[in-house]
Amino acid sequence: QVQLVESGGGLVQPGGSLRLSCAASGIGFNIFIMSWYRQAPGKQRELVATVTHTNISNYEDSVKGRFTISRDNGKNTVYLQMNSLKPEDTAVYYCNAKFLREYWGKGTLVTVSS
Numbered sequence: 001q002v003q004l005v006e007s008g009g010g011l012v013q014p015g016g017s018l019r020l021s022c023a024a025s026g027i028g029f030n031i032f033i034m035s036w037y038r039q040a041p042g043k044q045r046e047l048v049a050t051v052t053h054t055n056i057s058n059y060e061d062s063v064k065g066r067f068t069i070s071r072d073n074g075k076n077t078v079y080l081q082m083n084s085l086k087p088e089d090t091a092v093y094y095c096n097a098k099f100l101r102e103y104w105g106k107g108t109l110v111t112v113s114s
Contacts, residue, residue, distance in 0.1 A: 001025075001026050002024075002025070002026035002027050002097075002103050003023075003024070003025045003026055004022055004023070004024050004095045004096075004097060004103055004104065004105035005022065005024075005025075005095075005105060005106075006020060006021065006022045006024045006093065006094070006095050006105045006106070006107060006108040007020070007021050007022075007023075007108060008020040008021050008108060009093060009108030009109045009110045010109075010111070011109070011111045011113065012042060012085055012110070012111070012112055012114075013063055013112070013113070013114050014053050014085060014087060014112055014114055015084060015085065016085050016112070017081070017082060017083045017084075017085065018082045018085065018087040018110060019079060019080070019081050019082070020036065020079065020080040020082065020093055020108060020110075021077055021078075021079055022034070022077060022078045022079075022080075022095030022105055023034075023075075023076060023077050024076045024077070024078070024095075024097060025076065027097055027099075027103065028099075029073060029076040029097075030053060030073045030100060031053050032053065032097045032099045033050060033051070033053065033084050033097070033098045033099060034050070034051050034069075034071055034095070034096070034098075035047060035048075035049065035050040035051075035069075035095075035096040035098070036048045036049050036050075036069060036078075036093055036094070036095060036096070036098075037090035037092055037093070037094045037096055038089075038092065038093045038110075039092050039094070039107075040088075040090060040091040041090075043089075043091075045094070046060065047060060048060050048063055048067065048080070048093070049063065049067055049068075049069035049080060050069065051069045051070065051071050051078065055071070057069050057070075059074065062088075063082075063089075064111050065108045066082065066083050066084045066085075067080060067081065067083070068080070068081040068083075069081075078095065080093065082110070085110075085112045086112060087112050087113060088112075089110060089112050090110060090111050090112050090113070091109075091110060092107040092108065092109050092110075093108050093109075093110055094106075094107045095105060
């Protein structure tokens, strides 16, 4: 059974940092493209960052220079380091794994507010 379990969300003040984690099980993690998406209230889900199995990463323009995606294949885990957080980063963040098929986690809520 495939499971993607996100953790690390919470309430943070503007300018603060959070590190999200996504632990995967039931898949050959090493070959999967791993991504983080987010969905803000009333908005569509959007791609935030992607890291390939060869560690090539890409970012949505609004998070470039602030967010860093990384993966640890030994721990079957993908991370999203989020710095200089803004209120507009508030959203539910979802982990996504893709290789022929696609899998989603249930999400973790990030709230950026003073």
